[in-house]
Amino acid sequence: MPDAGSVSxxxxxxxxxxxxxxxxxxxxxxxxxxxxLVLFLCFLVPLAWRADPYALNPLSPLSHPSRAFPLxxxxxxxxxxxxxxxxxxxxxxxxxxxxxxxFLAGLLYGLASGLGPRLLDxxxxxxxxxxxxxxxxxxxxxxxxxxxxxxxxLILLLGLIxxxxxxxxxxxxxxxxxxxDFVQAAYQMxxxxxxxxxxxxxxxxxxxxxxxxxxxxxxMILLLSALxxxxxxxxxxxxxxxxxxxGALQLVALDPWWLVLPPGLLIFASLLSASLxxxxxxxxxxxx
Amino acid sequence: xxxxxxxxxxxxxxxxxxxxxxxxxxxxxxDLQVRAGGMTALVGESGSGKTVAAxxxxxxxxxxxxxxxxxxxxxxxxxxxxERRMRRLRGRIGMVFQNPLSALNPSATVGAQVxxxxxxxxxxxxxxxRRRAVELLGEVGIPDPARRLDDYPHQFSGxxxxxxxxxxALACDPRVLIADEPTTGxxxxxxxxxxxxxxxxxxxxxxxxxxxxxDLSIVEAHADRLTVLYxxxxxxxxxxxxxxxxxxHPYSQALLAAVPRLGQAALQGIPGRLPxxxxxxxxxxxxxxCPHHRPPCDDxxxxxxxxxxEAACCLFPLAPPVPARNMNVVHAPxxxxxxxxxxxxxxxxxxxxxxxxxxxxxxRTAPALQEVSLTLHRxxxxxxVGESGSGKxxxxxxxxxxxxxxxxxxxxxxxVADLPGPERRRARRRIQPVFxxxxxxxxxxxxxxxALAEPLRLGGLFDRARLDREVAALLxxxxxxxxxxxxxxxxxxxGQAQRVAVARALAARPEIVVxxxxxxxxxxxxxxxxxTLLRDLARSEHVAYVMISHDLAAVSWLADRIAVxxxxxxxxxxDTATLLAHPRHAYSAALVxxxxxxxxxxxxVAAGPVRLPSPPA
Numbered sequence: 001m002p003d004a005g006s007v008s009x010x011x012x013x014x015x016x017x018x019x020x021x022x023x024x025x026x027x028x029x030x031x032x033x034x035x036x037l038v039l040f041l042c043f044l045v046p047l048a049w050r051a052d053p054y055a056l057n058p059l060s061p062l063s064h065p066s067r068a069f070p071l072x073x074x075x076x077x078x079x080x081x082x083x084x085x086x087x088x089x090x091x092x093x094x095x096x097x098x099x100x101x102x103f104l105a106g107l108l109y110g111l112a113s114g115l116g117p118r119l120l121d122x123x124x125x126x127x128x129x130x131x132x133x134x135x136x137x138x139x140x141x142x143x144x145x146x147x148x149x150x151x152x153x154l155i156l157l158l159g160l161i162x163x164x165x166x167x168x169x170x171x172x173x174x175x176x177x178x179x180x181d182f183v184q185a186a187y188q189m190x191x192x193x194x195x196x197x198x199x200x201x202x203x204x205x206x207x208x209x210x211x212x213x214x215x216x217x218x219x220m221i222l223l224l225s226a227l228x229x230x231x232x233x234x235x236x237x238x239x240x241x242x243x244x245x246x247g248a249l250q251l252v253a254l255d256p257w258w259l260v261l262p263p264g265l266l267i268f269a270s271l272l273s274a275s276l277x278x279x280x281x282x283x284x285x286x287x288x
Numbered sequence: 289x290x291x292x293x294x295x296x297x298x299x300x301x302x303x304x305x306x307x308x309x310x311x312x313x314x315x316x317x318x319d320l321q322v323r324a325g326g327m328t329a330l331v332g333e334s335g336s337g338k339t340v341a342a343x344x345x346x347x348x349x350x351x352x353x354x355x356x357x358x359x360x361x362x363x364x365x366x367x368x369x370x371e372r373r374m375r376r377l378r379g380r381i382g383m384v385f386q387n388p389l390s391a392l393n394p395s396a397t398v399g400a401q402v403x404x405x406x407x408x409x410x411x412x413x414x415x416x417x418r419r420r421a422v423e424l425l426g427e428v429g430i431p432d433p434a435r436r437l438d439d440y441p442h443q444f445s446g447x448x449x450x451x452x453x454x455x456x457a458l459a460c461d462p463r464v465l466i467a468d469e470p471t472t473g474x475x476x477x478x479x480x481x482x483x484x485x486x487x488x489x490x491x492x493x494x495x496x497x498x499x500x501x502x503d504l505s506i507v508e509a510h511a512d513r514l515t516v517l518y519x520x521x522x523x524x525x526x527x528x529x530x531x532x533x534x535x536x537h538p539y540s541q542a543l544l545a546a547v548p549r550l551g552q553a554a555l556q557g558i559p560g561r562l563p564x565x566x567x568x569x570x571x572x573x574x575x576x577x578c579p580h581h582r583p584p585c586d587d588x589x590x591x592x593x594x595x596x597x598e599a600a601c602c603l604f605p606l607a608p609p610v611p612a613r614n615m616n617v618v619h620a621p622x623x624x625x626x627x628x629x630x631x632x633x634x635x636x637x638x639x640x641x642x643x644x645x646x647x648x649x650x651x652r653t654a655p656a657l658q659e660v661s662l663t664l665h666r667x668x669x670x671x672x673v674g675e676s677g678s679g680k681x682x683x684x685x686x687x688x689x690x691x692x693x694x695x696x697x698x699x700x701x702x703x704v705a706d707l708p709g710p711e712r713r714r715a716r717r718r719i720q721p722v723f724x725x726x727x728x729x730x731x732x733x734x735x736x737x738x739a740l741a742e743p744l745r746l747g748g749l750f751d752r753a754r755l756d757r758e759v760a761a762l763l764x765x766x767x768x769x770x771x772x773x774x775x776x777x778x779x780x781x782x783g784q785a786q787r788v789a790v791a792r793a794l795a796a797r798p799e800i801v802v803x804x805x806x807x808x809x810x811x812x813x814x815x816x817x818x819x820t821l822l823r824d825l826a827r828s829e830h831v832a833y834v835m836i837s838h839d840l841a842a843v844s845w846l847a848d849r850i851a852v853x854x855x856x857x858x859x860x861x862x863d864t865a866t867l868l869a870h871p872r873h874a875y876s877a878a879l880v881x882x883x884x885x886x887x888x889x890x891x892x893v894a895a896g897p898v899r900l901p902s903p904p905a
Binding site: 182187203 | 690713714717720725729730731732733742792795
């Protein structure tokens, strides 16, 4: 008879000690740091670096980075660092409110659909499908081409085409939560509609909502950059990161890397930070 | 013993802790034998390690688990086999899981799933596999198996699905069947049928059955051997007859006393909770909860129990003659049933009918509730029993006015549905629910204190200090520590969460509490304490209960009157004592006959063969 042996499970998995931390609070921290860096550059550095983003320096067009122009100049000799920071402000001041508008629209639409009677829900979901079927970017281009877009209308327009996915998510979450026993109990103890929404639905959905808001911010930055790249976003003379990239593309034959890299990296950094924060929140939620 | 087909020897298992790399011991040196043609029951509450034992025997534990000891099957140590041989051997050991709906693939036909094992292990042709599947389904008592072969799992009832699972487990002529809580979640009558089926197979195939359950009463009539697990360690093992007549370990005894039985005067719960597996007590693991605890218990276990055929892992096993239990099946009048019938009904249901709307379909469906008329008096407890699908939960929700219904529901003579808005809200507050699943009934993102404050706030109390006082008083009322107010629902046990749910229901100062299967998601020991609490609260709070359950014994323990529901109709309503002594309807009689009852002596078992008035579900 063989001795009572010791057998481990069918396989071994290598465990990297740092990986677990990085996937949770680590990525949240990294995302927040990155976001602060971007915000710092766009909103605080301009207080120290007071170069005018619109001032032309005809004597030094397309100059390489130097002490006078840390990020070089563009083809009209404008200070590129000042331009990047100014474009960042323009980008974020459109993208963040647009994300907020989208978020609110999606939340309210989703709640109404999820809590409403079945017929209303069906109608609202079909309408949502219709909006979702429209190619968002094409609609944006259409409006941008026929209207002169002010910043508020740009914000509204971005929100208008981006709310459906969130609305559907909120509606489905609402449907899943609204028949749960604790919601029934809340109605039974005399709670009204408003009470149930604030005390129960929003609380239960809070983590999902937070995660989706961060993703929305990233999405808005990307959408605005794409729009600006097509020349339809923030209107000249103001520009955005996407606009800067588009401008640099015109001169690509001259290889102006100092014009391409900074806006490109900043778009990348803001998307990455939004994504990291979202992932971090998701991981925390999974642990809780 | 030569006819032992499956033997666990000193089987220990540790599982990696969630997230971290630490190993948590979950099973400690379990010895157990299953004989051919015999049934060994492995009994334990949740967290005792019983499912882990089954998975370890099948080598199906998650990665990273550490196992030691031996699992001997057919002369082989299963733990020493390589994965390829193990896969072949698994066909010889059938496994039946608790929830057949998740164990069966919803998108494959039942026939294909029953034959899956056969095709994998015996390499039969498609036609052979089909024939085998028909044969197997017939064997487990599925009527007209050839026709049902191409049906999908959702077209079968819960009991039938479990039969299908058993058929699939039998596909390769196993010598051992491991059944992990196969009857949990089934109605008591259906559960008995499944057990009778297992017993028949066990005899006709000389099949050894390892039956894993938390429910002592269900194995009472069928197991020949029994092992009780507590916190990963076997505390008592031996022949079932001896065990039920005279349990020796205090935990076994407490577990037996905690099962509600017809005719029982007092239920005895087990206070406390399972020890944390990382902080096990140094001596007996049950010592912190043991009523017979003495100092040496903290030092160790009795020596040399390892190969004893019958033993209790206890330094001070209880003497064989068990303290006399209630000998006569007499219904103890609960709560104080007397002198309530004279005043007017607090709640009256008049020909209440509920039809569930069917989405999309035009066809008429049978109403979930048909012309139910019932009354409830102040301070009374009305029990509603019935199988799943009988409409008992629908009835509960109709009383709570959560459903649209025909007929009238009168509260103090007033039809609640006809009241204007604000008054209807006030009326609804007078009826409060306690739901089955305590996890579902508490908002996971609301601290317990806030959950209890919610009904108080809605009642118009906003002063922080007074709220805190009231919450503490509520927690104390249900026997919980006021410090629990700061915890999240996920941080308390199921039993504690259910007490919180009871406290929340009471916070609205209701006159009626609708208890919908309040104990069925709880462990036996916790269940007994909750029932006792409910009975005490009925007295101190002067509330009337509507208690809905499929467990007649539990209901009869609490209820003054019982209504038996079948197919949406009340088939019988009577005083508890009358119903238990002289059930008039055949269905009530079957329920009464199968409910566990207080035994009148050693080894004699009350539950006889089951005869159902209707074709088996």
